Amino acid sequence: MTWTASLPVSEADAMRLADALGDDDRFAAHTVDATEVAPARWRLTVYFPDEPTRPERAALEALAAATLGRKKAAIAFAPLRETDWVAKSLEGLAPVRVGRFLVHGRHDRAIVRGNDLSIEIEAAQAFGTGHHGTTAGCLAAIDRVAKTRRIRRALDVGTGSAVLAIAIAMRLKTPVLASDIDPLAIRIAAGNARLNGAAPWLRTVCAAGVDRREFAVPGGFDLVVANILAGPLVALAPALRRRLAPAGTLILSGLLEHQRNRVAAAYRAQALRLVRSDIREGWVTLTLARARSA
Ligand SMILES: C[S@@+](CC[C@H](N)C(=O)[O-])C[C@H]1O[C@@H](n2cnc3c(N)ncnc32)[C@H](O)[C@@H]1O
Structure with missing residues (x-):
């Protein structure tokens, strides 16, 4: 336990x-x-x-x-x-627009526009209503990657409410493996996937890190997203690199500005190239790339 x-x-x-x-x-x-x-x-x-x-x-x-x-x-x-993540979910209930995504609660269904990729998330016991700078940073990065890359398979580590996994499934119509260390988050993630019609694309797994065999897919994942804190991100660098397909994209968030160099260095040591770095409300989102031939 x-x-x-x-x-x-x-x-x-x-x-x-x-x-x-x-x-x-x-x-x-x-x-x-x-x-x-x-x-x-x-x-x-x-x-x-x-x-x-x-x-x-x-x-x-x-x-x-x-x-x-x-x-x-x-x-x-x-x-x-089981209630430990509650505080994290009470981030606000106003709808959030990032790129083509609109993350909103049930009470804001009426504001969805025809072109929106709307993700309905109720504030619950899992992190990820779209309001936090880390979630919004990842949504923006996913939106950008979707415009330039073909993604066949994606992984969302630390899925929380599954907001990012659902965004990937909706935007890219691609299978997503969504994992979390917290069994309650996994239950909420699965419920949100059903609510948003993304369940056929999503598979959930309760795990710490990415060592279990569910993560060992042949060829790796073309897109990996991990919004967890700097310490675990540094510790997970070799494992995440192993799960990333050649020419794959890795999006990391959950780090503050002063932690950026340490996290970027851990991934540089895994031969991952920093493509861009964005800041929202003091939280940094990194986009990294693995070489085609590595
Ligand atoms: C900041 S929340 C991110 C939630 C959502 N992906 C988002 O972007 O809003 C971090 C999530 O990562 C999970 N987590 C933390 N460490 C983890 C680990 N080592 N392996 C898997 N999940 C982890 C937590 O339980 C939590 O749900």
Whole structure:
């Protein structure tokens, strides 16, 4: 059973600690999440695949205290509650337009125009109503890639509400594998895929990272999207590169400006070329390409 370790922090401390965790071999592979729970109040959460042992707890507490310059870091350890992503979904209910996509709630069905690719998402217990700078950045990148590339198969890692997977399915009429570490997100993703008529294109899988055999498709994925935080993105660089087809496109988001170089360097080391970098509300979205012959 997944356990969480969380502590209240400022935004700067959340980012500092997320960086330190990403640089520490003991925690680099753990999922780390920074959430603004109220204006200027953040919570940093580390996910453990099982109940953390006493030494693991002590190591995390020592790392947090040293990174934040505190005598002691008051970390709360608890089994994962199903409602943990709720706060992330309450991002706002106004419709969001990005490229040809219109992401909206049920109450805004009437504003959909003939040419829109409309994605109906209710604020629920999975991240991704389109409002966050990371989601909007990925939608814009998907819209751009759709204009120039032929995509036969796509992968959405950390699908949350499945907003990006649905966008890919609608825009590109292509099969999408949508994965998430959180079983509740996977249930919500499948429901949203049905609601939006995208279910025939979507397959969901509950997994941390992309190591399971479901991800090992012959030839790889022509498009991979991953909107998760900088630490996990750095840790996942070799695995995501393996899942990307030759000449494939990789879209990454969930990183802040000061983390861009570290993430870009991790993917450069995997021979992926940075094609462009966009910023929305301080959140960076990277578009990278794998060489045709690599
Ligand atoms: C920021 S949300 C992105 C949701 C949606 N794709 C979007 O763009 O709005 C990140 C999602 O990634 C999932 N996640 C975090 N770490 C993961 C990992 N290592 N493997 C798979 N999913 C992960 C979380 O459960 C969460 O649903």
